[in-house]
Amino acid sequence: EAQVTQNPRYLITVTGKKLTVTCSQNMNHEYMSWYRQDPGLGLRQIYYSMNVEVTDKGDVPEGYKVSRKEKRNFPLILESPSPNQTSLYFCASDGTGAGNEQFFGPGTRLTVL
Amino acid sequence: EDQVTQSPEALRLQEGESSSLNCSYTVSGLRGLFWYRQDPGKGPEFLFTLYSAGEEKEKERLKATLTKKESFLHITAPKPEDSATYLCAVQAMDSNYQLIWGAGTKLIIKP
Numbered sequence: 001e002a003q004v005t006q007n008p009r010y011l012i013t014v015t016g017k018k019l020t021v022t023c024s025q026n027m028n029h030e031y032m033s034w035y036r037q038d039p040g041l042g043l044r045q046i047y048y049s050m051n052v053e054v055t056d057k058g059d060v061p062e063g064y065k066v067s068r069k070e071k072r073n074f075p076l077i078l079e080s081p082s083p084n085q086t087s088l089y090f091c092a093s094d095g096t097g098a099g100n101e102q103f104f105g106p107g108t109r110l111t112v113l
Numbered sequence: 114e115d116q117v118t119q120s121p122e123a124l125r126l127q128e129g130e131s132s133s134l135n136c137s138y139t140v141s142g143l144r145g146l147f148w149y150r151q152d153p154g155k156g157p158e159f160l161f162t163l164y165s166a167g168e169e170k171e172k173e174r175l176k177a178t179l180t181k182k183e184s185f186l187h188i189t190a191p192k193p194e195d196s197a198t199y200l201c202a203v204q205a206m207d208s209n210y211q212l213i214w215g216a217g218t219k220l221i222i223k224p
Contacts, residue, residue, distance in 0.1 A: 044214070
């Protein structure tokens with residue numbers, strides 16, 4: 001089954017404690033992206049990757065890091081989380097290579113205390 | 114500034130009552146406009162891509178249309194299972210493939 005998986009699905013942590021949210025896709029897609037979704041603000045892109053070892057900032061990259069060492073994986077790293085990073089996070093991948101028809105993961109709900 | 118505005122924020126309809134959702138956009142040059150559906154607790158699911166004014170796409174009870182300033186998602190004789198949040202996004206010509214998303218319209222279909 002074609003899918004994007006994220007782990008963990010739910011996470012409660014404290015300010016400053018480094019965390020990683022994993023994302024994996026099994027569709028051999030080159031394009032992958034991370035979003036955060038907050039009420040009333042819609043989806044905002046954090047980082048995206050057009051291919052292995054190619055990453056670029058989205059609209060809200062501050063406080064986040066990513067890496068793309070393999071085509072299937074695109075982890076999101078919060079080195080020192082803060083309460084304003086409490087949000088619902090989605091990973092997505094796209095087979096068109098242009099970010100058009102994105103497959104989204106199930107989401108990770110993060111709470112930073 | 115590139116911008117996407119969706120209206121209404123929420124829409125309640127009776128089963129079978131047709132209506133339309135609106136997505137107004139401002140971009141320097143449109144590469145594409147996209148509609149997604151999002152169910153509670155899930156990630157968005159791709160529905161349609163529209164590239165040029167006058168284009169239409171259909172899927173079951175949904176039809177998406179595009180003008181130079183806005184897109185409509187028409188829902189004909191909706192059923193309760195059509196209840197979801199519908200998201201609109203645009204991609205500008207000079208965007209390096211980034212999408213600009215609207216805040217969504219929450220659609221509730223009552224049986």
